[in-house]
Amino acid sequence: MVVHIVMFRFKNESRERNIEIVSEMLNGLATKVPTLNSIEVGRNFTDSERAMDLSLISTFDDRDALKAYATHPEHLKVLEHIRRVTLESKVVDYVKE
Numbered sequence: 001m002v003v004h005i006v007m008f009r010f011k012n013e014s015r016e017r018n019i020e021i022v023s024e025m026l027n028g029l030a031t032k033v034p035t036l037n038s039i040e041v042g043r044n045f046t047d048s049e050r051a052m053d054l055s056l057i058s059t060f061d062d063r064d065a066l067k068a069y070a071t072h073p074e075h076l077k078v079l080e081h082i083r084r085v086t087l088e089s090k091v092v093d094y095v096k097e
Contacts (some may be wrong), residue, residue, distance in 0.1 A: 001037070002060045004069075005092045007052035011085055018085040019043060019054055025078045026056055032074040035065035052090065066093065
């Protein structure tokens with residue numbers, strides 16, 4: 001199984017609303033992308049300079065399934081919006097044995 005983790009830091013403009021919108025959009029991918037096995041979206045509550053605003057943890061059968069997700073049209077729509085409303089993101093992909 002492949003685990004895909006992404007963390008986002010949002011721009012200050014309409015920050016709270018954009019976090020809500022992106023959370024809904026990401027959760028909506030569960031029924032739209034066949035290779036996506038599971039998805040968990042969580043909002044940060046820690047007040048720290050190191051903290052990111054939102055995290056995504058998703059799982060896939062293998063690397064090919066993750067690649068299919070990365071290029072899926074529904075994912076690309078969400079990604080386009082995310083790029084407009086975030087300052088930065090960090091990603092980790094790994095194989096869970």
